[in-house]
Amino acid sequence: MRNDEIERAAEVLRRGGLVAVPTETVYGLAANAEDPAAVARIFAAKGRPSSHPLIVHLGGAQYLDDWVESVPPAARLLAERFWPGPLTLVLRRSRRVPLEVTGGLETVAVRVPNHPVTLELLAAFGGGVAAPSANRFGSVSPTTADHVRTELGDAVDCVLDGGACQVGLESTIVDVTGDVPRVLRPGGVTREDLEEVLGYPVEVPSKSTVRVPGQHPSHYAPRARVVLVEAEKVVAEAEQAQDLGHRVGALVPPSSAGVPVRAHAVVQVPESMDDYARSLFKLLREFDERGCDLVIAYLPDEQGLGLAIANRLRRAAGPRQ
Numbered sequence: 001m002r003n004d005e006i007e008r009a010a011e012v013l014r015r016g017g018l019v020a021v022p023t024e025t026v027y028g029l030a031a032n033a034e035d036p037a038a039v040a041r042i043f044a045a046k047g048r049p050s051s052h053p054l055i056v057h058l059g060g061a062q063y064l065d066d067w068v069e070s071v072p073p074a075a076r077l078l079a080e081r082f083w084p085g086p087l088t089l090v091l092r093r094s095r096r097v098p099l100e101v102t103g104g105l106e107t108v109a110v111r112v113p114n115h116p117v118t119l120e121l122l123a124a125f126g127g128g129v130a131a132p133s134a135n136r137f138g139s140v141s142p143t144t145a146d147h148v149r150t151e152l153g154d155a156v157d158c159v160l161d162g163g164a165c166q167v168g169l170e171s172t173i174v175d176v177t178g179d180v181p182r183v184l185r186p187g188g189v190t191r192e193d194l195e196e197v198l199g200y201p202v203e204v205p206s207k208s209t210v211r212v213p214g215q216h217p218s219h220y221a222p223r224a225r226v227v228l229v230e231a232e233k234v235v236a237e238a239e240q241a242q243d244l245g246h247r248v249g250a251l252v253p254p255s256s257a258g259v260p261v262r263a264h265a266v267v268q269v270p271e272s273m274d275d276y277a278r279s280l281f282k283l284l285r286e287f288d289e290r291g292c293d294l295v296i297a298y299l300p301d302e303q304g305l306g307l308a309i310a311n312r313l314r315r316a317a318g319p320r321q
Contacts, residue, residue: 010124012158020134020148022162023113025086025170025188026141027148028131036100039130045155048137053103054130055088056110059122067110069094075176081197084114086171086188101130109212111171117162132213140222140284143168168278169308173212184212186308218318222284224292226317231298238263238296249287251297265290273305280309
């Protein structure tokens with residue numbers, strides 16, 4: 001990407017504007033994290049409740065101490081191992097972080113993204129940016145610049161196109177404010193990865209009193225209603241719903257390869273969990289683009305990246321308001 005594009009985006013941030021930025025996970029909607037008025041524009045553009053905390057993105061692990069009150073040894077260890085990368089740490093905020101960023105909490109979520117374009121932008125800007133996913137609140141996260149343009153349009157002052165996201169799912173959020181780290185949102189760094197570095201089991205509670213992104217019951221959802229069934233029942237359930245008049249999108253397991261499915265749109269899930277994670281949000285968007293009103297899917301084995309994929313599918317199938 002040209003230097004003039006990076007500098008233009010940095011100037012947008014300095015003026016209190018919004019910049020859509022590529023990361024290895026999904027595209028983010030960035031604003032100056034120290035400017036409450038700019039942060040308020042993020043919530044307005046997304047239609048996101050102001051009580052939902054944002055993640056502060058930094059240009060390197062060396063800046064962490066400037067943004068948080070203290071860094072426990074476990075947090076330091078995880079940052080050294082996984083940054084830049086798809087890991088977010090929840091820590092006690094320093095006074096540098098406005099409460100508008102944290103949803104009124106005394107904790108702040110922080111990470112260092114692993115994408116050259118956004119790292120160049122952060123270096124040129126010289127500060128941190130608050131950046132949730134660059135989409136309307138609750139909908140499918142964007143993994144290309146075109147997804148951002150289609151969904152947010154003129155609400156974004158500048159879009160940096162860094163190509164398709166390589167991980168495709170949001171970062172893992174780890175609470176390191178207590179005695180032991182806990183995963184509050186599964187993501188691109190797996191529980192097994194964390195346990196290998198820490199040397200002990202890591203809890204993934206189903207509920208948490210700490211508010212972080214991605215906890216809403218309905219999240220990452222396409223316009224089509226998502227129904228989860230057992231893997232071996234996907235084909236039968238999809239065909240039954242199609243016969244009842246639905247325009248069905250079916251996410252069928254690899255074991256169903258070559259099996260004809262009577263549905264409006266059929267996609268075989270990749271065997272590789274890396275490939276599945278990278279393509280999940282793209283596939284959900286494509287079902288909407290093809291006019292599906294119902295998606296039949298199943299949960300993968302919840303090991304490795306399967307845990308994060310299952311989390312996103314459960315949220316996509318959650319109750320809609």
